[in-house]
Amino acid sequence: MRPIVETLTSFMWVGMDQLISQAAKMRYMFGGQATLPVVYRASMFYGGDPPPPFRSLLPMFMNMPGIKIIVPSNPADMKGLLKSAVRDNDPCIVFEDGTWPGCAVKFLKMKIFLGMS
Numbered sequence: 001m002r003p004i005v006e007t008l009t010s011f012m013w014v015g016m017d018q019l020i021s022q023a024a025k026m027r028y029m030f031g032g033q034a035t036l037p038v039v040y041r042a043s044m045f046y047g048g049d050p051p052p053p054f055r056s057l058l059p060m061f062m063n064m065p066g067i068k069i070i071v072p073s074n075p076a077d078m079k080g081l082l083k084s085a086v087r088d089n090d091p092c093i094v095f096e097d098g099t100w101p102g103c104a105v106k107f108l109k110m111k112i113f114l115g116m117s
Helices: 016-023 058-062 075-087
Strands: 004-008 039-044 068-070 092-097
Touching: 039 075, 058 068, 068 075, 075 092
Parallel strands: 004 039, 039 092, 068 092
Antiparallel strands: none
């Protein structure tokens, strides 16, 4: 089973301990014998100007070993990178623009997608 967790970036602060202390280190705690193939889809909305600590979680997660960070630049890349993240055996966080769901329909029929290496 490969779960996909959908959340908002502002709510990720609540589960930060589980993400950093458990999910990211699962493979290393069990010597490579256990994996945690989970994808966190974190929607980012920029409706206003929040306080500085809440603007972006990207720099914090980029410095955490064991978590793969994905930041697609358009809906077509989003589909390919999300498929690759679901197939990966490590925890991945996909930071996506919250305004894309309305414009992503035209990319569903495309056959060539960007993937993770």
